[in-house]
Amino acid sequence: MSRLPAGSQTSLREANTALIVNAVKQFGGLTQVELTGATGLSPATVSTIVKELTRSGVVDTRPTSRSGRRAQMVTLARRTGLAAGVVVGDRTLRVLLGDFGHEVVADRSMPLPPEHPMDTVLDRIALLVVDMLELVGSELDELAGIGIGLPAPVDASTGMLSVRGILRGWDSEHIGDVMGKRLGRPVYVQNDANLGALAEATLGHAREYADSVYVRASYGTGAGIMLGGRLHGGYGGTAGEIGHVQVDPLGQICRCGRRGCLDTVVGAEALMASLQISHGRLTFRDVITRASDGDPGCARVVTDAGRTVGRVLAGLCQAVNPQIVTVGGELAECGDVFLLPLREALVEHALPNQIAPMEVSPARLGTDAEAMGALLHALQSTDLTGPPEPTRGGRG
Incomplete structure (x- = not known):
């Protein structure tokens, strides 16, 4: 039997090592048997590479059991570092610190003023990240990367917003580069709904499906699309x-x-404005709480919103044909007040598929989906098998 040249053998070993590391990063931990299935490699190859990665400090192994049988669980070593997941919302900023086993070790939030300026927000992110690292006894150079989620379309190749006006004051800025210079670490910028889709596909109800859609119904509405197990942002990030x-062709200017x-x-x-005459001045949280508690007026506007979102979502689902739709964001906290009319409108307006009917489910991660997605994006973008990556604006 002919043997591969030495260079080819090295390249194959590196590729197989990357397969194993990426599989463990994606799922947070797998047994060696599960790694064989996830990567398509032979059990002997998996065992050999796991031993090498254990000796080099990239992974840890520990005994576990699967279906009553003993097995070796493979997780990324904590000493490989931490990552930060950041979500910039309409009214709040949230930062998570987590390790490569997907364990969150610190979680902080702070309010943001309306129309928050970019420089102020990035300064706050940098301060929070440094403070949180100090809190858990880590240094900045142990931070593998930072994932940032924004409520606007993002061109993942540059980390720049791809549509003007949606996040005022952030246009035409290389956000990842600006943030990277503040902390000297790699920064990966993405749309928040895309990150919610990544989190649900990795840790949530969409984990068992290759094709899924995640809907974020919050201060604004957006969707993230996973096709073939990969995030689909489209050309320029507007998918x-x-x-x-x-x-509404005669509606308000967006x-x-x-x-x-x-x-x-x-x-x-829009929801708060429609209730002002009947209920006075309410916050968005007031609307959510009262709708959940059965207030007729608040429940009505939330129900109408669910029906409208479902009608628009039907067009997207008709185009990409996902196996499951998961719904997160604050409006999903209203349960069936929002989700039932959304499902009904989706069924009514999308072509029924008798072979593989589409499942609609509340997001398993709830309002944590975007922050966990930002953390996962940073973890999955980190190359643990080669030299450290330079700071860059973002990647899909």
Whole structure:
């Protein structure tokens, strides 16, 4: 039998090592038998590479059991470092620190002013990250990377916003580069709904499916798409931007400059405005709480919002044919008040598939999905098998 040249053998070993490390990063931990299935490598190859990675300090192994049989669980070593997941919301900033086993070791939030300026927010992120690292006894050079989720379309290749006006004051800025210079660590920027989709596909109800859609129904509405187990942002990052699909040609002007977008009808500002005459001045949280508690007026606007989102979502699902739709964001906290009309509208307006009917489920991670997705994005973007990566704006 002919043997591969030495260079080819080295390249194959490196490729197989990367397969194993990436599989462990994606799922947080797998047994060696599960690694064989996930990578397609032989049990002997998996065993050999896991031993090498254990000796080099990249992975740890510990005894476990699967179906009553003893097995070796493989996880990334804690000493490989931590990562940060950041979500910049309409009113809040949230930062998670977690390790390569997907364990969150610190979680902090702080309020943000309306129309928050970019420099102020990035300064706060940098301060929070440094403070949280100190809190858990780690140094900045132990931080493998930072994932940042923004409520706007992001071109993942540059980390820049791809549509003007949606996040005012952040346009035309290389956000990842600016943040990377503050902390000297790699930064990966993505749309928040895309990160929610990544989290649900990795840790949530979509984990068993190759094709899924995640809907974030919050101050604005967006969707993240996973196809073939990979995040699909589209060319320039605008895939899944259902919040800017027109639903009312005579409606209000949207931040994107067009009229009657979904966000102008079901966004937080629209819901609060529709209740002002009957309920006075309410916060978005007030609307969510009262709708959940059965207030007729608040329940009505949330129900109408669910029906409208479902109708728009039907078009997206007709185009990509996902196996499951998971729904997160604050509006999903209302349960069936929001989800039932969304499901009904989705069924009514999407072509029924008798072979593989689509499942609709509340997000398993709830309102944590985007922050966990940002953390996962940073972890999965980190190359543990080669030299440290340079700081860059973002990647899909």
